[in-house]
């Protein structure tokens with residue numbers, strides 16, 4: 001048994017999980033992490049506490065892993081088939097639905113009735129070029145050109161979903177011009193509607209960069225020369241520039257080719273670097289900083305000659321393996337993230353590079369008001385993660401004031417885990433934090449999920465509305481708020 005006996009109560013097999021789950025000894029397939037066997041058709045949610053504000057207008061959409069078939073080897077939390085959960089708020093009411101992303105890989109597995117591809121822990125079949133892993137599209141969601149794009153962190157196809165039904169419409173090819181995969185975390189500029197993306201490869205130039213117009217045409221595509229293969233996870237934008245990331249935390253491409261070994265290693269003697277380039281392409285100017293790693297940035301903006309960027313910095317991304325945890329030690333160690341809020345400043349006139357830690361709480365899954373991506377933001381919303389928990393859990397919602405690094409917080413409560421929590425501007429809002437924050441929580445005892453709404457200016461007072469969800473929502477990855485004005489045009 002892998003799961004420690006003392007934690008067995010926390011990692012039970014939920015009754016709504018696929019039946020094969022009971023045969024797999026993996027904490028990321030149990031308890032709050034377990035997949036659900038069924039998608040959920042549109043259902044109006046019952047408000048069980050408080051009141052849903054009438055001016056909460058739009059959709060909370062969250063992606064995450066939801067394995068359909070029993071894994072054919074070791075399972076990693078990042079492996080499950082993408083399932084997108086949507087909560088649609090309008091006139092004080094909310095409707096929920098969930099849909100698996102219909103990838104061709106999932107279609108093949110459904111035709112066979114069993115898993116075909118291994119997860120990221122292998123073993124890999126390199127006779128299937130590019131297809132030695134399953135592109136699950138399980139990581140991120142962005143709203144662009146009238147659709148939701150479901151995206152994968154190891155760079156995959158952008159799957160286009162109907163934003164209201166969440167049905168997979170097809171694979172987005174940017175008017176036939178797309179020639180590469182794209183990574184999770186492209187940024188949509190709320191002013192221009194442009195999508196700014198990057199993609200990684202194990203061969204030179206190792207990164208490519210692109211911009212897609214608001215109506216879906218590829219307007220820029222260029223190489224970004226890196227020293228080797230990287231595990232870059234995010235990209236940032238300002239009004240005029242894009243910032244690409246190069247961290248000394250990467251895997252060895254040769255080892256991957258020969259042994260299928262994709263585990264990244266920290267190289268503490270190599271600096272972190274950020275490359276600033278004009279939005280629609282041009283020379284990249286690099287700035288060096290303290291070695292480390294960042295999964296997710298909050299935002300970036302311009303202040304005169306300065307580019308300012310805030311994010312969740314990991315000063316020591318070394319994987320903390322506990323050998324006693326056996327064959328899952330690498331995954332469990334990798335997922336024990338230690339990150340805190342940091343600010344980087346880069347001067348385009350003088351070349352100065354300045355960095356400062358803003359706080360020391362262990363926080364990740366950070367979002368500003370995404371309707372203000374690329375412009376100066378003062379507030380962001382994070383998940384506080386207990387250090388060294390057996391599996392990843394989000395125990396508190398933290399709102400930062402970046403003016404002084406101060407924060408307010410709401411603990412979800414004993415045994416309750418939240419989800420990434422985007423800011424939802426109040427209909428007609430003017431101030432940056434004039435609106436709400438929405439999250440999805442699951443109680444590890446009852447294994448029941450609820451959708452919670454907070455007033456963004458009173459996070460510490462707890463949710464102003466709790467809505468009961470008739471099905472469990474498994475733990476997951478990234479969420480976005482889609483304003484109603486964009487969704488229901």
Ligand SMILES: [Fe+2]
Nearest residue numbers: 184233296478
């Ligand atoms: Fe991510």
